[in-house]
Amino acid sequence: MGTDYLAFLLAGLLAAVPAAYTSYSVSEEIPAVREWGDEETEAADAADAKNTEDMHYTGIISAMANEIDLLLKEARIDDVETIGGVDYHVGELCGQHVVIAQAGVGKVLSAAGAAAMIDNFPIDSLIFTGIAGGVGDETQVLDEVVATQLVQHDYGQITNDGFEWFEGYVGENGRYPCDEELVELAYRSAVKVVGEDHVFKGTIATGDQFVASEEYVKVLQDEFDAVACEMEGAAVALVCMKYEVPFVVVRAMSDKADGNAHESYKNMGDIAADNSSEIVMTMLRELSGEEAVEVFMEEYEEETEKSTQEEDTAA
Numbered sequence: 001m002g003t004d005y006l007a008f009l010l011a012g013l014l015a016a017v018p019a020a021y022t023s024y025s026v027s028e029e030i031p032a033v034r035e036w037g038d039e040e041t042e043a044a045d046a047a048d049a050k051n052t053e054d055m056h057y058t059g060i061i062s063a064m065a066n067e068i069d070l071l072l073k074e075a076r077i078d079d080v081e082t083i084g085g086v087d088y089h090v091g092e093l094c095g096q097h098v099v100i101a102q103a104g105v106g107k108v109l110s111a112a113g114a115a116a117m118i119d120n121f122p123i124d125s126l127i128f129t130g131i132a133g134g135v136g137d138e139t140q141v142l143d144e145v146v147a148t149q150l151v152q153h154d155y156g157q158i159t160n161d162g163f164e165w166f167e168g169y170v171g172e173n174g175r176y177p178c179d180e181e182l183v184e185l186a187y188r189s190a191v192k193v194v195g196e197d198h199v200f201k202g203t204i205a206t207g208d209q210f211v212a213s214e215e216y217v218k219v220l221q222d223e224f225d226a227v228a229c230e231m232e233g234a235a236v237a238l239v240c241m242k243y244e245v246p247f248v249v250v251r252a253m254s255d256k257a258d259g260n261a262h263e264s265y266k267n268m269g270d271i272a273a274d275n276s277s278e279i280v281m282t283m284l285r286e287l288s289g290e291e292a293v294e295v296f297m298e299e300y301e302e303e304t305e306k307s308t309q310e311e312d313t314a315a
């Protein structure tokens with residue numbers, strides 16, 4: 001009886017894991033469309049509270065539309081909530097509950113978008129996905145950088161001697177560290193998508209400027225030891241730190257932040273953006289696989305306990 005049941009569960013697991021990789025199924029308990037912020041009856045509230053206790057979302061934020069296009073195409077979207085002019089797409093992607101949003105370009109919009117997402121949805125972890133300019137000789141166009149930490153390279157003061165960087169009031173030395181487990185997951189996933197030779201981990205420098213200058217690239221390298229530069233990562237990181245939400249930033253290089261940056265960005269931006277999206281989906285699939293095994297183990301233990309009790313009663 002116990003052996004038969006184990007075989008039955010194993011067969012179920014083998015069927016469930018590949019399914020999680022290719023599609024997803026929503027538990028009956030989870031409302032297909034949740035009307036966030038709507039007035040609800042007490043009974044519905046209670047049911048939702050029970051369901052959302054178990055439910056968690058991975059938040060996915062980008063700056064531009066092309067950075068989430070592929071994700072939205074692949075996801076099943078159940079609901080779209082517009083908050084502060086940003087559309088939050090709620091649904092499932094690669095077996096995970098997700099909220100996906102294009103928050104806009106620059107530190108203000110991305111910080112506002114991240115804060116609104118965390119305030120309005122039960123976000124367990126947050127991934128920023130998109131493109132960046134490569135800093136230094138190490139990274140080439142279409143390489144991927146997984147941020148280990150972020151820094152605002154344009155934060156500081158202007159004196160008679162010019163701009164002076166200031167570390168600010170949060171983080172160590174003005175650096176905002178990403179969640180280590182998410183960094184490892186993102187790195188593994190990036191290696192699967194673009195190959196080990198094209199994946200780098202390191203500091204991403206964020207500022208409210210598109211960088212297209214060899215001279216400034218040198219500053220980013222020398223002052224911040226940066227491997228990539230972009231316009232949102234540190235802002236989202238800072239918000240996540242304040243809300244204690246684990247986060248990571250995944251960026252594909254669309255350009256080298258040099259004199260040719262605009263041209264390269266125009267030609268390679270869409271491809272780079274899709275690569276980062278592929279990496280995000282690979283991350284979600286790995287999480288789904290892990291969850292399928294966890295669910296299997298829980299069910300197996302419950303059933304074993306139940307049949308032992310039945311056998312004891314019958315004896």
Ligand code: ADE
Nearest residue numbers: 131132133210211230257
């Ligand atoms: N995003 C993509 N390329 C960039 C660059 N060169 N500077 C800032 N943000 C970017």
